Amino acid sequence: MSNRGLRLTTEGLESSQQDTTEAALRRGGDTVQVEIKPKALVDNRPRAQVDTRPVLIARMTPALHVSFTNAAYADWFGAPPPALLGTPVRELVGEAAYKVLREPLQQSLAGEAVRFDAWLTLRAVGRRYCRIECIPDQREDGETIGLFALITDLTPEAGLHEQTQGLEMAGQHRNEVLSRIGHELRNPLTSVRSVLDQLFLGDADHVTHARALQLIDRQTRHMERLVRDLLDVARIRRGSIELIMAPRDLRELVQESLQAMEVVIGEHRHQVQVELPDAPVMVCADETRLVQVVSNLLDNAAKYTDDGGQISVRLRSDEGVARLQIEDSGCGIEADAITGLFDAYSQAPPALHRADGGLGLGLTLVKQLVELQGGQVAVYSDGPQCGSLFEVSLPVTSERAKQVKQIRKLAATTALDTGSASGLRVLVVDDNAEVVKAMIQLLTVMGHQASGVSNGSDALATIAVAPPDLVLLDIGLPEMDGIEVARRLSGMAARASVKLVAMSGYAAGTLGDAAALFDAHLLKPAGRDALGALLSSEGRKRSLDR
Template sequence: MTLEAQTGSTERPPGPSALDRVHQILLDTARQLGSSLDPDAIFVRMLESVRGAMRCDGLIVSSFDREQSLIRCVYACVGGNVIDPATLPPLPFRSDSGGMQSQVIRTGKPTLFCDVQERVRDPKGRYYEVDPTGGVRDLRDAGPPLARSAIMAPLRLEGEVVGVVQVSADTQDAYSRLDLELLEGISLLLAVALENARLFRRVQGELDERRRAEQELRETEEALREADRRKDEFLATLGHELRNPLNPIRSAVELLRRRGEPDRDARWAQDVIQRQIVHLTRLIDDLLDVSRITQGKLELRRSDVTLDEVLEAAVESARPMAEAAGQTLMVQVAGSLMRLHADPIRLAQVFANLLDNASKYSPSGTRIEITIERQEDHVAVQIRDEGRGIRPEHLARVFDLFYQAGRSEGRVHDGLGLGLTLVKRLVEMHGGTVQVTSDGLDRGSRFVVRLPLAESRSHGPASPHGPSGARGPWRFLVADDNRDSVESLAMLLQFEGHEVKMAYDGGEALEIAASGWAQVLLLDIGMPRMNGYQLAERVRSEPWGRDLVLIAATGWGQEEDRRRSLESGFDAHLVKPVDPEGLMQLVSGLASRLAATSNGRNH
């Protein structure tokens, strides 16, 4: 250790016993300071070590801010009283000053000062004194200080002076070189202890910040899940509320169609209403399907199906819109060898959306062509139109959710910008790809869907859904709290030759069902008194209800709704607006049970 004394006296080197005492004090101090990570506790233990080793009428620990050239008090104990360090104003560090702390910082050496009273008269220095009560006085214009001698040692970290430790006494020549050496050792230990405490506080702060961030993340995730749940509920409710009024409209239009050949204007009006019902139904379906896919809730129901069957369903769905627009659909036949292991309904939805998109952006008198090409173990289906085309800068975004290229050019077409997003997601779920190309505006567009082919296998003729000609007549119970929906569907069924009874709540429906009259129960889900699920469970629990055909006809169309319907005992789950022809085909498939019901019960 390097020592510097501001005195003219000479001292004999300390003996072995004195050095042993110094070493023991330093060992004890190291244990004491190292056992705490609290700065206040560290200062208290340091004060105890200093008091046990030398006279200590005052102890001040200061930090040195090199950037601001300021010396600030961080701990002070005078006359046995701990003083608030904020009562001592910061001192400027001057390299040319004779100030005691500035000298220790400048030289980096521990120093013994025996001339404190002379030092405080230095005009370049600035000195304050704290009395035992915490009072502060500026020594520049005051009398001599109480302190007569002092020792100071630098606080070092990684070789750099970061502060000063000063111990003072109210008597002259109170300290020796051994005291100075001891204080330097204590200062080294103090610097390490304070740095450990600082690092601990920083780590603790980082951990606290991480915990806060993790808690905020958990709260945000929970809020997002809640928002997502509410969005699902809103979309499901929206779909239900929009589908409900479509059901009586569709039934009424179908009834008008079947009641005789209308004049040309009436036929045109019926066609318009029918097309718009289909269009609105698709918008609702697309909105809910995109929501399901983005959440990973949509599941494919795969089966072996030919590509022709899929395309036939898609063309049948899209043809009315194309014909109304004066466009021609041209479809290449794939043949029985083009087989897919896919969800036929979802793939038909893919191609119907692409055909609708082609029709929407094509003028009257143009052609929309579907061509098919086998590519090893894949098949490529191209849908080409002669429409408005797509600018090159829009090609990369046509599959983005809610994106419509026409909006940037002041053209807005029907739709929500969901159809092509749904196409891409559904194709990818089938292990395929979809690409779009266009030669520019007014040059048409080409969408190519590539799908994996199923392995070749022998296929016998398809078995029909039910016995040939199994069309009834049957006895229907139609139950719904929407009177228009009940009465319009009842009239349509009666026109087809079936017998119908109507109910407007679950309780009334149960009474009619329990009478043994009905063969087919066509039930809404959200009815008063007893909902459709409860009614189905009650019917299935009765001996007379086990062979009845139960069909849910509802605006609720989520996968969870379908699953719950089947668990409650329904044979099928139809989503409004109900397709009358599809309903008849479904009931025909269950004709054997209806025959058993009719033969086994006396009505």
């Protein structure tokens, strides 16, 4: 134990007490300096350094009653030191602090010097973070006749220490998350790299070539899902997630999700049992986000169920609430793991990890997206190897919503039957030459006439001379960004005949008021499905215009 720098005077004590105090403190640590001043010399002077130090010093009897205190006690307990003499320590500090101090005080009375830091909730001054030092008061023959207790208030330093610890923990958590992200992206990249190298070597027949393309497509979709989940969690935390709420038939969204997860479920050879009601189950929801919710739950069930397992999907509506249950025969969940299951970057315990573990964001997004749409999520499990059940509850909408849904479906069918359009003229604007080249090739294969430029100035000049049907405009352009291009284009006559689509790695909600400058928004990477839907809708529009 070290009390470096502490100088204690025992003035005001009787001579026998002074001798005992000096001997006890010297035995407690040779860095403690004790200055003995006879009582007669100090009667008319202030108490010495012991009363000016920001340290509470007290001597206690074997019965843990106060027999000496310095003036610092008066500041904390509102009474002069003489008034505190004879007070039991338990009564002085209060029950909460005594629970913390009782054992160290008993250790000191047993002859042991004790030093530790702790939060004390003191009856007089409230909660303080203190350094407590208990020094046994012993005779020359070793008999313990009491103890000295020193308390130093470290509350200001504790606040700074806690902040530092918080930053350190946040930094450690960030590093763990980044490491997990790198690991999860490396897995699909390794597979893609391997099959690409095989194709480059030219030793692949038609079947091998087809399988390689399927693997690349599957792993690319997996990486897209990882990146999407990361961005969605960030958007939700910023409050910038964009929801398009409208009446939806939950049965159709469940079926769409099952179709989207067919490949994953098929890879694991799971048996899926689906129970859907005959009548529509209408909810007011964002179609894309709700499909994402159901797909994430299905993916979770497939991931944590051994190959050939059972997955049940049940939907029912009662008392104005739609209840979707997804149950699996998988590894189950321990009771103490359920509480943090929906926390960001949380995963099952290590024993339950699978090779396709993921980032631990799927269930976080399920909970957040469902709650943003007025619903709730619950999870049940009887423990390890007992499977799990997730239930999504959403309020059912009115009968009027069903009619609106039917009208919209009829309108969409009419537009679809109008006829298909010929290839569109598409301008790709992106400062990444590889992106421009790849998009032009993809659009050409899809039957459209595509060209590209790498900056905003060239884009405006091209549109002015030969307006295309559609412009895919990157937002993050150098010198003149996509938003400024859109502003300038809004003042040109050609804008009336051009569909302007923002193509960005950021969601439409991050564009703020500038989103109104665009007719649509594509989130990178925009694959053939997203492009096909966009170009198909534009083609139908052109057919109607003609």
